[in-house]
Amino acid sequence: MSADASKSDNAVDRAATWLATGGADRTKATVPQVRERFGLSALQAVQAIRESHLIKARSH
Template identity: 50%
Template sequence: MSTIPVGGTTGHDHESTAQIDEAARWLASLPQEDRPRPIVPAMRQRFGLSPQQACIAIREAGLMHARAM
């Protein structure tokens, strides 16, 4: 049986969360046709993200876009 930490950390420190937020805002601000392809390597290079962090930023950008509609 696995245990779930209570009141623990999300695994992201403040700096990486700020990088993810910045990357998500950048991506959400770009029109679809102006987004670099492939997006994950581009975001990793531009913001210094891990592959997982880049995917989180992409998800967050999608949520920002959906909220704006």
């Protein structure tokens, strides 16, 4: 795995944690918020959203 891929995976993980802990503004679209805040592509933003759902599900 390249350093860039590792760096972006880390950003996806950070975004997922941020979403799971309620960091996003729920009155606005999530994908643009994640893309802007963490510098992710649309695909990576969706991956972060999916991961955040898993994080929340594991916490219950």
